[in-house]
Amino acid sequence: MTARVLVLNCGSSSVKYRLFSGERTVASGLVEKIGEAGSEVTDHAAALRHVMSTLDLGQLTAVGHRVVHGGKRFSEPTLIDDDVIAAVRALTPLAPLHNPANLAGIEVARELLPGVPQVAIFDTAFHRTLPDFAATYAIDAAVAEEFGIHRYGFHGTSHAYVARRTGEVVGRPAADLNVITLHLGNGASACAVTGGRSVATSMGLSPLPGLVMGTRSGDIDPSIVFHLVRVAGMTLDEVDDLLNKRSGLLGLSGANDMREVIARCEAGDPAAMLAFEVYCQRIKSTVGAYYAQLGRVDAITFTAGVGENSAPVRAAALAGLGRLGITVDPAANDAAERGERIISPPGAEVAVCVIPTEEELEIATQSLACLDRG
Numbered sequence: 379m380t381a382r383v384l385v386l387n388c389g390s391s392s393v394k395y396r397l398f399s400g401e402r403t404v405a406s407g408l409v410e411k412i413g414e415a416g417s418e419v420t421d422h423a424a425a426l427r428h429v430m431s432t433l434d435l436g437q438l439t440a441v442g443h444r445v446v447h448g449g450k451r452f453s454e455p456t457l458i459d460d461d462v463i464a465a466v467r468a469l470t471p472l473a474p475l476h477n478p479a480n481l482a483g484i485e486v487a488r489e490l491l492p493g494v495p496q497v498a499i500f501d502t503a504f505h506r507t508l509p510d511f512a513a514t515y516a517i518d519a520a521v522a523e524e525f526g527i528h529r530y531g532f533h534g535t536s537h538a539y540v541a542r543r544t545g546e547v548v549g550r551p552a553a554d555l556n557v558i559t560l561h562l563g564n565g566a567s568a569c570a571v572t573g574g575r576s577v578a579t580s581m582g583l584s585p586l587p588g589l590v591m592g593t594r595s596g597d598i599d600p601s602i603v604f605h606l607v608r609v610a611g612m613t614l615d616e617v618d619d620l621l622n623k624r625s626g627l628l629g630l631s632g633a634n635d636m637r638e639v640i641a642r643c644e645a646g647d648p649a650a651m652l653a654f655e656v657y658c659q660r661i662k663s664t665v666g667a668y669y670a671q672l673g674r675v676d677a678i679t680f681t682a683g684v685g686e687n688s689a690p691v692r693a694a695a696l697a698g699l700g701r702l703g704i705t706v707d708p709a710a711n712d713a714a715e716r717g718e719r720i721i722s723p724p725g726a727e728v729a730v731c732v733i734p735t736e737e738e739l740e741i742a743t744q745s746l747a748c749l750d751r752g
């Protein structure tokens with residue numbers, strides 16, 4: 379019988395869902411503005427009750443839940459029970475917006491679908507293979523241990539999926555491949571993957587560091603925070619808001635959407651041109667760092683909204699890396715194609731790929747694999 383899996387991705391104010399029959403999507407949708415002023419949907423429970431009332435959920439094999447933070451404990455898809463719920467709740471200080479929303483989804487789904495196995499798929503799990511040197515911040519080791527200060531990394535489901543698909547696209551077993559995956563969406567992160575295992579990633583304790591994002595700063599000097607508090611008189615919450623919601627492309631150019639940034643560049647706006655350059659150079663530096671760590675790179679894969687759609691970003695981010703065997707073929711890069719594709723010239727040392735991410739499908743696949751493992 380074909381497996382039917384409901385995938386739930388509960389964000390801080392939204393619920394995304396997708397119902398799969400095998401690999402086929404039979405229903406999908408999004409409820410937004412949960413709990414916002416003027417919204418009819420007051421909380422996640424109400425949103426999910428509504429969603430579930432519209433779906434045919436007979437014969438469901440599993441429900442797969444996206445859970446953002448799995449801390450150090452969760453390195454695999456995990457069958458949810460009371461103990462897992464308590465552990466996810468205990469991780470809330472590390473993901474104060476996300477884990478409570480994820481838990482709300484889990485609790486309603488358990489209540490409405492008793493007897494259907496529920497599986498948690500953690501954004502952090504794929505990065506539990508980071509070598510210690512890559513996961514360790516160089517601060518007082520006892521303080522780090524006591525407070526869980528560690529590079530956890532995020533977007534793991536997407537990096538795992540596109541790294542595996544890269545093997546298919548270049549026609550080599552993923553087990554032999556060194557890949558750098560670039561997930562460039564609203565949030566953005568890079569990952570170095572060797573033999574299917576994450577060995578470096580650009581997000582950290584939280585999804586704030588690393589690449590420049592739509593509204594997040596990515597890497598900055600941590601003393602900027604002290605400076606803003608001590609000299610500018612901001613509160614910590616104001617700095618948090620500044621770095622997470624008013625920085626990145628938005629803070630530099632006034633627009634968080636890369637399409638708008640590029641349109642403004644074309645119109646000659648210097649702030650947008652600087653934002654584009656900062657964004658692309660950060661990607662390039664990260665590729666260089668991961669190249670050095672990996673020693674050999676077989677493929678570089680772009681994914682998510684910007685990575686899949688923006689030829690100018692892909693070209694600029696990898697420009698000038700010919701000496702490393704990295705080149706982008708302009709015609710292939712600019713082609714209007716949308717599916718999985720290679721955009722480096724034939725025979726290039728490093729295959730540059732574009733692979734649309736399929737996080738929901740990956741969650742469904744991993745949920746079933748979890749049940750099979752028993």
Ligand code: ADP
Nearest residue numbers: 562563564565634635636637682683684687688
């Ligand atoms: P999320 O991270 O929320 O899942 P996506 O991966 O869908 O988001 O990425 C959304 C972002 O992708 C948009 O904010 C926009 O900047 C970018 N984007 C989408 N289409 C294009 C395009 N054609 N060119 C450049 N950027 C695009």
